[in-house]
């Protein structure tokens with residue numbers, strides 16, 4: 571499904587066509603990553619947990635001392651207007667989209683010292699459903715890179731800061747070993763923290779274990795899975811865990827807004843559980859799907875070419891929900 575019209579982007583108060591959306595080369599966000607961002611997405615055309623995303627944005631702005639020049643109510647209203655405009659009138663043709671907010675400290679003035687006003691950008695983007703479908707079916711392999719997650723003593727991992735180089739370096743290291751792998755970053759003490767753009771947790775003896783939140787972004791998808799797990803009567807616990815604990819796990823998962831949740835099937839080449847997406851992954855994503863009224867796995871599978879979908883289903887015939 572392709573937009574009939576070009577999507578619009580909110581840039582500093584104006585809605586402009588995507589191809590005309592520009593910001594200054596002198597922007598501190600461009601030069602130093604001096605900004606914050608947020609990512610949400612729609613399910614069935616409705617932005618999921620927008621208030622929670624905007625609340626996290628508010629705390630990221632507060633921490634970095636950036637004044638967006640807009641109230642949270644204005645940001646919410648503008649976001650909904652933009653999404654509405656870019657999705658069209660809805661109905662069965664509706665295509666779910668990612669929604670990104672970027673707020674930087676703004677362009678430097680000619681003295682290159684001060685900034686006059688922040689840069690505020692909101693846009694929608696297509697989601698990579700084909701890749702998500704492969705992850706749901708086959709799972710994700712993870713590798714622990716040498717680069718550690720920035721410790722909270724240096725920069726709070728709870729703020730969603732534009733500069734992602736800590737995560738990217740970790741990702742490049744993992745992918746130099748296996749181009750398909752995602753990094754499982756450790757904290758400074760060698761405990762499991764998070765991936766480059768996702769939270770991590772694992773199931774052991776029927777209990778879901780979440781790494782210590784001091785060292786990770788407070789993921790809205792992670793909170794959703796924990797809510798769903800508690801409703802299902804699954805015990806959840808937070809603590810310090812090493813890769814060894816993960817090797818012994820029955821299942822492991824990642825959560826992130828664009829694809830909600832993905833099963834992790836190996837760490838550093840060692841299988842987790844049976845080395846295939848496990849039953850609890852399927853139960854959790856099913857429960858999340860019921861919450862939003864969209865079958866998350868089926869929605870992604872529908873984006874594959876029929877032949878690719880057939881091959882994927884055949885190669886994963888042991889995964890119950892496919």
Ligand SMILES: Cc1ncc(COP(=O)(O)O)c(C=O)c1O
Pocket residue numbers: 609737764765766767768769786787788789790791792825826827828
């Ligand atoms: C470092 C990091 N951890 C976790 C997440 C997952 O957060 P959420 O579930 O709110 O998308 C992200 C998302 O971008 C992230 O960048």
